[in-house]
Amino acid sequence: MAQPSIRRPAPVAPWQDPAAQPFLRIQNVTKTYGKVYACDDVSLDIYQGELFALLGGSGSGKSTLLRILAGLVKPDRGTVMIDGVDISNLPPYERPVNMMFQSYALFPHMTVEQNIAFGLKQDRLSAAEVRDRVAQMLELVRMPDLGKRKPDQLSGGQRQRVALARALAKQPKLLLLDEPLGALDRKLREHTQFELVNIQERVGTTFVMVTHDQEEAMTMASRLAVMNFGRIEQVSTPAGMYEYPASRFVAEFIGATNIFEGRIASQDEGEGTVRVYCDALGSEILARHADPIPVGTPVAVSVRPEKIDVHETRPEADNVAMGRVAEIAYLGDVSIYQVKTPAGAVIRVQETHIVRSSEPHYDWDDTLYLSWEAGSAVVLPT
Ligand code: ADP
Numbered sequence: 189m190a191q192p193s194i195r196r197p198a199p200v201a202p203w204q205d206p207a208a209q210p211f212l213r214i215q216n217v218t219k220t221y222g223k224v225y226a227c228d229d230v231s232l233d234i235y236q237g238e239l240f241a242l243l244g245g246s247g248s249g250k251s252t253l254l255r256i257l258a259g260l261v262k263p264d265r266g267t268v269m270i271d272g273v274d275i276s277n278l279p280p281y282e283r284p285v286n287m288m289f290q291s292y293a294l295f296p297h298m299t300v301e302q303n304i305a306f307g308l309k310q311d312r313l314s315a316a317e318v319r320d321r322v323a324q325m326l327e328l329v330r331m332p333d334l335g336k337r338k339p340d341q342l343s344g345g346q347r348q349r350v351a352l353a354r355a356l357a358k359q360p361k362l363l364l365l366d367e368p369l370g371a372l373d374r375k376l377r378e379h380t381q382f383e384l385v386n387i388q389e390r391v392g393t394t395f396v397m398v399t400h401d402q403e404e405a406m407t408m409a410s411r412l413a414v415m416n417f418g419r420i421e422q423v424s425t426p427a428g429m430y431e432y433p434a435s436r437f438v439a440e441f442i443g444a445t446n447i448f449e450g451r452i453a454s455q456d457e458g459e460g461t462v463r464v465y466c467d468a469l470g471s472e473i474l475a476r477h478a479d480p481i482p483v484g485t486p487v488a489v490s491v492r493p494e495k496i497d498v499h500e501t502r503p504e505a506d507n508v509a510m511g512r513v514a515e516i517a518y519l520g521d522v523s524i525y526q527v528k529t530p531a532g533a534v535i536r537v538q539e540t541h542i543v544r545s546s547e548p549h550y551d552w553d554d555t556l557y558l559s560w561e562a563g564s565a566v567v568l569p570t
């Protein structure tokens with residue numbers, strides 16, 4: 189399912205501007221633990237003011253990369269630069285970087301104000317400066333009246349905001365967040381996603397956030413990197429990642445998709461299309477694909493469930509498949525159908541219910557025709 193972004197689109201996208209200088213530059217960073225490559229030759233440019241998400245399954249290397257940025261883990265190889273300065277050899281406390289941990293680690297015996305002020309006092313700011321900064325931070329996280337409370341007198345969402353206020357109080361150039369919403373339940377999480385994006389947009393600090401939750405990364409991030417076995421699979425905007433996955437792994441990891449394996453049967457370079465013969469469909473798929481690719485190349489074709497139209501009679505379309513309804517899931521706003529073709533492919537289709545009367549109107553064992561456009565079929569390496 190496509191996720192709507194809760195982030196305002198960047199008026200200028202610096203990653204598309206060849207003259208723009210990256211704010212954070214990670215080059216060829218590798219970190220091994222024994223035989224495990226926690227980070228494997230990672231290079232990544234992140235721009236000023238981004239909320240950048242590192243997304244991947246458990247053990248894919250997200251936290252290791254974040255700790256390398258913080259200076260808590262020393263990479264075997266590679267460099268990290270901020271604002272043109274190589275910080276690779278700086279200890280954590282000399283880096284213009286702060287980190288917000290998953291567990292928040294608020295001091296339980298201190299008030300909210302004392303928690304936020306803690307790092308500032310260590311930095312020897314004057315009492316007046318500390319007071320001003322704490323007030324400013326409480327305002328930022330919309331908790332101006334809760335400064336005297338202790339952490340155990342706060343809700344989970346409020347504790348999360350205090351941790352954020354504490355992390356931002358020292359005005360780092362870069363804030364690192366490891367699963368920042370991991371401790372919150374589902375409803376609160378959604379609300380807090382908005383809060384966090386809103387705060388980040390107001391302070392303008394560059395955020396790098398780790399999450400294993402693809403919805404969270406897709407809704408919050410300006411751009412994201414998908415990690416797998418310590419490597420970066422793809423870097424893109426949320427929409428780019430969803431619509432133009434660069435690998436089968438990314439296509440399947442982000443949202444739901446249908447994968448049809450096959451071989452290139454022909455290419456029409458003038459039209460910018462290919463035909464892919466697919467055994468499981470017993471037919472060819474017409475897909476948009478401009479780059480030259482030899483006939484016979486094995487490929488995987490990805491087609492998103494919501495890009496497939498359902499008909500009761502055979503339509504005229506770039507691609508048509510016929511099958512019987514094997515499963516129906518009614519989810520209120522949408523229905524998901526699993527349609528089984530005679531050759532044994534199971535195709536997932538999503539229908540949106542726009543008016544109330546349009547409840548699922550197909551039944552188990554109904555014969556349906558499915559169609560999709562060449563432009564909705566993405567050809568990927570197998
Ligand atoms: P993620 O945050 O994506 O879940 P991590 O960065 O924590 O992944 O871990 C990446 C890989 O490195 C995993 O295989 C993990 O077991 C390993 N690893 C991470 N930290 C250590 C460590 N301190 N000692 C040994 N192995 C580690």
Ligand code: MG
Pocket residue numbers: 250251252398
């Ligand atoms: Mg982790």
